[in-house]
Amino acid sequence: MSLAKLILAVVDPAMHVTPGARRAIELARRSGARVHLFMPTFNPRIDATAELVDPEVEQLARQQFIDIRLRWLAQWTADLVSQGLRATCEVTWARKEYEAVIGKVLEIGVDLVVKDLRRDSVLHRWSAIRSSDWRLTRLCPVPVMLVQADAPLLPSRIAAAVNPTHPEAHPAGLDDRVVKTALPIAMTCGASLELLHVFPYRREDEGMAAKMDELIGELREEDRLAFNRFADRNSVPQEQRMLLGGDPVTETLRHTETAGIGLLVIGSRYRSGLDRFILGSNAEALVSQATCDLLVVRPEDFGRELTRHRALEALERHEAARTAV
Numbered sequence: 001m002s003l004a005k006l007i008l009a010v011v012d013p014a015m016h017v018t019p020g021a022r023r024a025i026e027l028a029r030r031s032g033a034r035v036h037l038f039m040p041t042f043n044p045r046i047d048a049t050a051e052l053v054d055p056e057v058e059q060l061a062r063q064q065f066i067d068i069r070l071r072w073l074a075q076w077t078a079d080l081v082s083q084g085l086r087a088t089c090e091v092t093w094a095r096k097e098y099e100a101v102i103g104k105v106l107e108i109g110v111d112l113v114v115k116d117l118r119r120d121s122v123l124h125r126w127s128a129i130r131s132s133d134w135r136l137t138r139l140c141p142v143p144v145m146l147v148q149a150d151a152p153l154l155p156s157r158i159a160a161a162v163n164p165t166h167p168e169a170h171p172a173g174l175d176d177r178v179v180k181t182a183l184p185i186a187m188t189c190g191a192s193l194e195l196l197h198v199f200p201y202r203r204e205d206e207g208m209a210a211k212m213d214e215l216i217g218e219l220r221e222e223d224r225l226a227f228n229r230f231a232d233r234n235s236v237p238q239e240q241r242m243l244l245g246g247d248p249v250t251e252t253l254r255h256t257e258t259a260g261i262g263l264l265v266i267g268s269r270y271r272s273g274l275d276r277f278i279l280g281s282n283a284e285a286l287v288s289q290a291t292c293d294l295l296v297v298r299p300e301d302f303g304r305e306l307t308r309h310r311a312l313e314a315l316e317r318h319e320a321a322r323t324a325v
Contacts, residue, residue, distance in 0.1 A: 004112040007114060010040070011089075040093075042097075077089040156260075159242070160178050165223045265295040
């Protein structure tokens, strides 16, 4: 089972070699995948003067800004190629980083995106992640690995969080995709892999009547059996199964901390409204609060649904413009 054929590393436009870029390169080195170093960049000062100067002057300033970064990135890429890696690079002007990344994913057939997880405060790892990263995890049709600022080169322990007992919460096949995505990454990293599931049993239920406690006990047993059937189907050994009880987000976060999990792989269903796609509530909370690296996996049909949704938006804009004429 191969990791990926093409990895997209999102490179820092400030021209720093970051943990996310190092991670993508090392995954490519170990797996034999091709890595594309992709730097979306933007200078608001140049953009702000576009209406005040000659268009040729503005275009020259923009190109010089890009060229400085391209020279740096091309040298880095050449060094990687000299080491035997199949590496390419690109710098593009992009007001919205996430749109540039998703566009490149669709254009060249990327299998995995790796980028640094950026927060609003560099001093606090629990501060809110930046809106561009939110949008990328919401809209990218391929798995996105978000790497913390203090992450090691590769994780040594990986957990794949699944919810096989609640099909209404996870689309068909999503949990299987989580496992099939996590397994080759663990093999490539030489990391241990565990299958994690939290039975949604909350502490306040403990004081309920005996009949209610009995019902919860039956549900817990059904949950355990379903989890083990899923693990058996995916050939996960007994010693690599972790079944917990409690609030799914709280217990998952607690376990990643106490067990020293370096990478948490999660599946996220989608809900679409008139103007956006969003993560499932548990996935959104985990992305926001986890202190380990994350790998967000989408349902198999997400790319098709995203394309259909965007096509509908374009049609609506066209009709609105035609009606306004």
